[in-house]
Amino acid sequence: MIRGRDGGRRMEGSAGTLERWAAILGGTAVGFAGARRGSWALAALGGGLFLAGAAGVPLSSPLRQAALPALRREPTTTQANVTIAVPADKLFRHWRNVRHLAALFPHLDAVEILSDTESRWKAHGPGGVPVVWNSRLDKVRENELITWHTLEGADLPHRGTVLFRPAPGGRGTEVSLTLAYHPPGGAGGNAVSRLFGTAPEQQAREALRRLKRIMEVGELPTIDGQPSGRAERGRVTSKLREVMG
Amino acid sequence: MRALCWNGVNDLRVERVPDPTILGPQDAIIKVNLSSVCGSDLHLIGGYVPTMRAGDIIGHEFLGEVVEKGPEVMRLNRGDRVITVSIIGCGKCWHCQHEEFSLCDNSNPQPAFEEMAYGHCTAGIVGYSHAFGGYAGSHAEYIRVPFADTNCFRVPEGVTDEQAVFVSDAVPTGYMAADMGNIKPGDVVAVWGCGGVGQMAMKSAFLMGAERVIGIDRFPDRLRAAQMKAGAETLDYSRVDIYDALLAMTGGRGPDVCIDAVGMEADSGASGIEDLYDRGKQALRLENDRPAVLRQMIQCCRKGGTLSIVGVYGGLIDKFPMGAAMNKALTFRMGQQHGQRYVKRLFEHIEKGDLDPAYLLTHKWALDDAPQGYRMFKEKADDCMRVVFAP
Numbered sequence: 001m002i003r004g005r006d007g008g009r010r011m012e013g014s015a016g017t018l019e020r021w022a023a024i025l026g027g028t029a030v031g032f033a034g035a036r037r038g039s040w041a042l043a044a045l046g047g048g049l050f051l052a053g054a055a056g057v058p059l060s061s062p063l064r065q066a067a068l069p070a071l072r073r074e075p076t077t078t079q080a081n082v083t084i085a086v087p088a089d090k091l092f093r094h095w096r097n098v099r100h101l102a103a104l105f106p107h108l109d110a111v112e113i114l115s116d117t118e119s120r121w122k123a124h125g126p127g128g129v130p131v132v133w134n135s136r137l138d139k140v141r142e143n144e145l146i147t148w149h150t151l152e153g154a155d156l157p158h159r160g161t162v163l164f165r166p167a168p169g170g171r172g173t174e175v176s177l178t179l180a181y182h183p184p185g186g187a188g189g190n191a192v193s194r195l196f197g198t199a200p201e202q203q204a205r206e207a208l209r210r211l212k213r214i215m216e217v218g219e220l221p222t223i224d225g226q227p228s229g230r231a232e233r234g235r236v237t238s239k240l241r242e243v244m245g
Numbered sequence: 246m247r248a249l250c251w252n253g254v255n256d257l258r259v260e261r262v263p264d265p266t267i268l269g270p271q272d273a274i275i276k277v278n279l280s281s282v283c284g285s286d287l288h289l290i291g292g293y294v295p296t297m298r299a300g301d302i303i304g305h306e307f308l309g310e311v312v313e314k315g316p317e318v319m320r321l322n323r324g325d326r327v328i329t330v331s332i333i334g335c336g337k338c339w340h341c342q343h344e345e346f347s348l349c350d351n352s353n354p355q356p357a358f359e360e361m362a363y364g365h366c367t368a369g370i371v372g373y374s375h376a377f378g379g380y381a382g383s384h385a386e387y388i389r390v391p392f393a394d395t396n397c398f399r400v401p402e403g404v405t406d407e408q409a410v411f412v413s414d415a416v417p418t419g420y421m422a423a424d425m426g427n428i429k430p431g432d433v434v435a436v437w438g439c440g441g442v443g444q445m446a447m448k449s450a451f452l453m454g455a456e457r458v459i460g461i462d463r464f465p466d467r468l469r470a471a472q473m474k475a476g477a478e479t480l481d482y483s484r485v486d487i488y489d490a491l492l493a494m495t496g497g498r499g500p501d502v503c504i505d506a507v508g509m510e511a512d513s514g515a516s517g518i519e520d521l522y523d524r525g526k527q528a529l530r531l532e533n534d535r536p537a538v539l540r541q542m543i544q545c546c547r548k549g550g551t552l553s554i555v556g557v558y559g560g561l562i563d564k565f566p567m568g569a570a571m572n573k574a575l576t577f578r579m580g581q582q583h584g585q586r587y588v589k590r591l592f593e594h595i596e597k598g599d600l601d602p603a604y605l606l607t608h609k610w611a612l613d614d615a616p617q618g619y620r621m622f623k624e625k626a627d628d629c630m631r632v633v634f635a636p
Contacts, residue, residue: 085339171339213351217335218317219269221354221369221391226381227262229250229300 077180080204085172086215088164092143094215095162103214104207107131123156131155157181158200175211177204247636248302248385249615254292257616262302265381265389270317273393275309275327279410280383281606281633282306282622284440285557288509289374290619293527294559296358296375304384304634305331305371306413308406311397312387320394326406327397329390330584331414333369333380336395347581352392353378362560367581384615386636398588403596407609410633411441411602416591417584418555419445419506423453424587425553425578426502430454435491435500435545436477437538439467441605441631442555443506447475448600450502459494461487463512466628474604482512491545499547508556509534519564526563536562543569554579608632 084091094100098111098119105123112120114134123131133154138147149159158181167174179200213220248262265274283306288294290303311325321327334346341349349368353359356366358376369391372382381388390396400409419442428434434450436443439462447458460471463483471477480490491500512520523535542552543566552575570577594600607630610618618632 083339085337085342209356216337217271217351217392219271221335221352221378222268223354223379223381225266225268226389227246227248227265227385228298228302228381229248229252229258229260229262230298 077178078201078204079176079178080201080208081174081176082208082212083167083171083174084212084215088166088173089143091164091173091175091211091215092146094211095146096140100214103220104210105203107203118151133157175208177208179204246386247612248381249304249612249634250299251290251297251301251303252299255290257290257303257619259613259615262385265385265387267313267315268389269391270315271392271394272315273311273318273321273390273397274313275307275329275388275390275397276312277307277309277383277386277388277636279309279406279609279633279635280304280307280385280612281410281413281415281441281631282619283414283631284438284442285373285508286619287623288557288559290623291510293509294374294376296379298375298379301372301374301379302381302383302385303372304382305373306410306415307383307388308400308410308413309383309388311393314393318393321397321399325397326400326409328400328409328413328588329371329383329388329397330417330582330588331371331373332581332584333371333378333391334395334585335392341395344583344586346395346583346585348583355379370581384612384634384636386612395585398585398592401592401596404592405603407603407606407633408595408601409592411445411605411631412584412588412591412595414582414584415441415605415631416445416600416602417587418442418582419447420449420587420591421580421582421584422446422504422506422553422555423449423455423502425555425580426450426453426504426551427576427578428453428455428502431456432501433457433459433495433498434502434504435459435461435542436471436504436506437461437511437542438506438508438556439464439471439479440506441602443467443504444470444475444605444630445600445602446504446506446555447471447477450504451476452594452599455502457494459491459500464625467625467630470604470630474601487541488545495547499545499550501547502551502553503542503546505538505542505552505554505556507538509536509558511535511537511539511556522564534558534560534562536565540564540566543573543575546573546575548573549575551576551578555582557581605631606633610634612636 098113101111102108107123109124110122114120117137118134120134125131133156134151135148136151138149140146143164145163147161150157158179161178163176165174181200210220246262246264247259250258250260252258267274286303289297308328311321311323311327314321332347333352334341334349335351338350347368353366353369355375355378359366369378369380371380423446426434428450432455434455436446436458439460443460447460450458458477460468460475460477460479461482462468463481468479468481471479480487520537523537527535538556546552607628610632612634615634618634621627621629622632
């Protein structure tokens, strides 16, 4: 139902290409290790932890140019798709209410409405690093489309589109979320941007899944807080065990 | 409370764990009265399903009493005697609305593994590894059931606990196997595997109009039960060549419908080299599943016949005889049970006396003895069809 896809838009001369690919591959490896050990926390968090470490390891530009020319065609656009058994107008209204968005994007802490088209967003990165950006709506077509872009100085520069269209066969609405994200201007040292750069596909997919579950069943199914033989050893220990696999 | 925890391959222990609590508004807490083993648990216990975590509570086929419910549970009341379908549906998504509950979009809280491995995520399953949601299982004093209105069913007065407990899983799985066979009057149905699900598939095949039903296994007690309780003819694959026997019994045509109630850990019986090949690859994790039954069904099934697969597979198989399947124009139907679709009908059959699953229960033991119970079940010792724990 929910599919992620990387587009192939070329970003000329972007800094951090190799680092990002290293991070993606490393994150994937950690994720697989987590999955193999049955440790979902490791699988889910591995990529993020890896990145925090990888952030301070800049690689020289010549090496990048010489060794990995193909990788410069890095994906900078990502799209997730889901079909939700709810009419488009209801989904559109839900999305337009910014109070609802924190449930879809767990990193989001606050959204402040500045005007009809501008808003200020506060989120947190790994280790609680604050991430702030201002966003402006570009196009809003009732029950069909919302597009936006971030303004100068954003910690997470990006463009976004969410599209609602009726699904065939009375199956509800097909929702697409597309994010195009820009590497940070100038230096390659911004850990927060790098985090955003690695997992947008997953973030988009998870956001649409949460939207679907909230709109279809009114709750996010969970197993957090259920009993297991692990819980006996104490919650903190249990979390550690998860991370350690 | 006490619960049976999986702590590693073939390492089961009864441990003290916290009681479950309501986590979502559509949850119910059930006090477990009976909780059965199931053949599919053996795949988890043996480590063939890769997403188990030490401490997971297993068990998914149970009967109990509602003791607590979330504010949005409307159809159940405290004190109701209920069974829960093992495979959780949300009741609201397109698949649930079309009675394909095991394909539910929303009930799996951990969809990433299945999306990676299968392309899409399917329903969460009670006590059945983290790939299928990681829900705590029923070999415990209490269990939380999500979306209780969709998944819990009150047991009618005329149905005993020992009959009803198997309506969680074994009965609807067997019934759906027969249903997917699209059985017509006069059909001959062959069922590979005479455990709980196979027995129910045989009985259901007769209810749907099969003329003859043939059960295949090698354990004498199970073959006897297939004859005496399900009314089937039987074949012992350790003694006869199944292909020759089935063709002899069907005038050379082969069975119209072949049902796989075995799944990924099949023995291949007579074919020693093929069995060694698959066991070797499975042990090295080069092939997840041993497909001996599938290959045999494709070979034996009549031209244009139907294969109905409810035995569980987890991953990849190889040496799949696609040429035979294609040229013989076989139809393949398969899936985890959509039990919620069948429960009402099954209780009616039980009340009318058409179907009595209680005979599957050969041993009723205390929960504290569960590790030994699983050992007995796995070794099929003491004529054990199903051991059911009473916490």
